[in-house]
Amino acid sequence: MDLKHQLGYPKEHIRWAVLSFFLAQGLCFSSWASRIPDIKEHFEVDYAFYWGLVLFMIPVGKFVAIPLAGYLVSKLGSRIMVQVSIMGYALSLFAIGAAEHIYALGVFLFSFGVFWNLCDISLNTQGIGIERLYGRTIMASFHGGWSLAACLGALIGFIMIVSDVSPFYHFSFIAIIILLTTFISRKYLQEDVIIETPQQEKTFQKETQSFNWRKPERLLLQLGLMGLFALIVESAMFDWSGIYFESVLQVPKALQIGFLVFMVMMTVGRFLTNYAYRLLGKKKVIQVAGSFIFAGFFISAWLGEIFDTMALKVIVNSLGFMLVGLGISCMVPTIYSIVGMKAKTPVGIALTILSSISFVGSLIAPLLIGAITQAFNIKYAYMLVGLLGLGIVLMATFNSAFKMKE
Template sequence: MSLSPDARPPLALRRARAAVGALFLTNGALYANLVPRLPEIKSALDLDNASYGLAIAAFPTGAIVSGLAAGWMVRRFGSGRVAVIGTVLTGLGTLAAGLSPTFALLVAALFLGGASDSITDVGQNTHGLRVQRRYGRSIINGFHAVWSIGAVLGGSMAAGAIALGLPLDVHLGISLAIFATVAVVSLRFLLPGRDDETADDAAAGDDAAPASRAAGLRAPRLSARTLAIATALVLIGIGGALVEDAGSSWATLYLSAGLGAPAALAATAYVSLVGAQTVGRLLGDRLVDRFGQRTVACAGGVIIALGMGLALAWPSVPGTIAGFAAAGFGSATLIPAAMHEADELPGLRPGTGLTIVSWLLRLGFLFSPPLVGLVADSAGLRTGLLVVPIAGLLVMFLSPVLQGRRIARA
């Protein structure tokens, strides 16, 4: 059953929270180890910006193809097992991408990594929300903060590998070995049992779960209002995805090729984005409790639009790094907010809203790389990166669909 806000969680629940955090950490770190080395792969394969963007788009394409299967896999095998297996496969995909000798093999490797990442994402968020229901208060932003810490760790590992001249295969092989081991060890500390427990189950105790599951088997009634809110949540999540993709796919390339920064310094743009995002997510639960999802998201949109807009208007290496940091801070709570509120949409079976929104927000990761690449080839990468302040404006416009304040469960 769920705890009162002041109650100390039992040891097994604290361990489950730490294990979910470990899964988020590995998920953030694996792809981030590859990101700063993508320009190196682009150069080795002699790709233009459009081809590079299409190759990067293979990652979210794989995620979209596999995304709807994630819900079935979680129900069939359990969210913990799905998240761990997906983590290992994601690591194998990133290693294969680094070793790819041709454009086609690079696309195939990134497709595998994206497909596995999507399944991991649903698995770890499903388990994280299950732990949150047992806690009886919001902890989801904390999990996503750990994901950002993992991304900072992965990006920093990559920057260090570049500075040391470490070959791609050695660097990515070390990354896979470390983070796959962490994920496998975390499995034994996750919550046992089924994953279809609702918030009411957690509040009422385990005896209420069978009735809730029986209710969940009835056909859902999806109102037009619920559909409109779900659509807005998807777009808010896409806004966050556009910001993250701009940092992962283009920040290093923009600083190195566009502004002439050395490779090691150029890699810090992505690190600054996820670093600031980490700070925002560590503060996120308290900010949401105090001001509500709506106000926090709207303020985040303002920070994204102004920070990156000014950086693009007056380009410099320090200003651009600061602009990506502002975008990371502003986007910190967007995807967690969209996932959390989607999981509580009325008229849907438990987990359905989360799966659908998680799947659809991947469209931002799918369409952003080729769109930015096409614009970059015709008008320059600086113009292509206008997608970031536009995403901030989108979030500002849609933020009223979010909760005005967080409603805590006793």
């Protein structure tokens, strides 16, 4: 029997279907992020720390979903969970646009975070299945697709802002697209296949138990801290870049392009990462990435307001945001790659430890940036986040754990 009859559909159709869900997830995320300033304005939230608390509901939802995702994917399978989570993600976006009270917004943002993580876990599980089907690494193409869709979502968001379309109609339009995608592509999703033999499962359980009582190896702690820094940087850009252009630069809506240029350069950087590995090696890539993050934030924070001309303000700050986008684009893929190369801990356990440490950054960022913005100014919060880029450079330069053969 040929592969097509075993699977029910050609493997190319299956791959494109899974990619369409990655595209839908990226579009959903960036649609929300592009309208954060408008939603903040709609609810008339002037107290920055209070707004940080509202945004904090997303990482709380993602945190709650961590054990829930593992349980549901293992019980129901990723095929069902991809459909449930992407529809929940889209409907949560619609609900955010429809919210009329700040407390309802908090609930919907929590739901958005829950379905975000459920979608991450179930979609990547499908992606792993596609890699097994093809017999080669193709996960990068899925994540590249996510980035392209996020770019498109940022562009659509910018057009909606300039056209004075409310978040409700914007999010309704995006939710309909995602639901249609789910309806069209769902039939191509595959059931999870457990390929482990009883002996392989026994070996894995033995390895897991042997590492339960040990403290995490030094490499994982260091990479986890680096990942924590990276997630704070991402949160600073995803959640606050639009507000930065609005409140610090005070530019008209037609010139609030900070989030858009950041997403474009983040996407470009992801597609250039493999070339950068070959040219510089992973250690130098981390050093350059941290330098870009440091330089980008300080260009915006120090030089962003010194020009009187609005056009120069926009150009200088866009340059800073572009550098941050390039810098952050390769951080998580590179960290994960180094874990695969150097960690002595079994990969599944190592990634769990790494993700758990890194995720603290998502929890810290909204409250940290909100508190500094309220006490001083968001540009000082951006300076502090920029120092994390310098910390990444120092960690990669002076720590023996990052010495590796390229």
